[in-house]
Amino acid sequence: MMHQGKHILIVDDSSSVRQMVKMTLASTGLAITEASNGQEALELLDGHKFHLIISDVNMPIMDGITLLQQLRQREDYQYTPVLMLTTETNPDLQAQAREYGVKAWLNKPLRPPVLQGAINKLI
Numbered sequence: 001m002m003h004q005g006k007h008i009l010i011v012d013d014s015s016s017v018r019q020m021v022k023m024t025l026a027s028t029g030l031a032i033t034e035a036s037n038g039q040e041a042l043e044l045l046d047g048h049k050f051h052l053i054i055s056d057v058n059m060p061i062m063d064g065i066t067l068l069q070q071l072r073q074r075e076d077y078q079y080t081p082v083l084m085l086t087t088e089t090n091p092d093l094q095a096q097a098r099e100y101g102v103k104a105w106l107n108k109p110l111r112p113p114v115l116q117g118a119i120n121k122l123i
Contacts, residue, residue: 056084
């Protein structure tokens with residue numbers, strides 16, 4: 001499925017994970033921006049339209065849950081779909097993420113067909 005003109009933000013402290021996500025999505029026509037932690041992601045969210053944010057949970061400087069909290073306080077990004085891609089399996093964190101409107105929680109290791117399926121549902 002082509003997503004021409006759609007823009008997603010990948011937030012993960014692992015450059016290899018960001019690279020794998022980019023490779024998985026290479027043929028989709030999505031524009032991809034990368035950030036290595038929540039703080040960096042927030043700096044990129046300065047009015048730019050993102051159709052989806054894919055975020056890790058456990059990152060230095062600012063984790064994915066804190067990023068979600070900050071994101072939802074910004075009018076422009078209150079309804080931006082967020083997909084968590086993480087090794088984290090804590091049900092409390094998953095519940096907290098759902099409270100902030102997270103639509104999908106995928107566990108690493110990354111499985112490309114699962115990721116593509118989730119993205120197709122979200123954007």
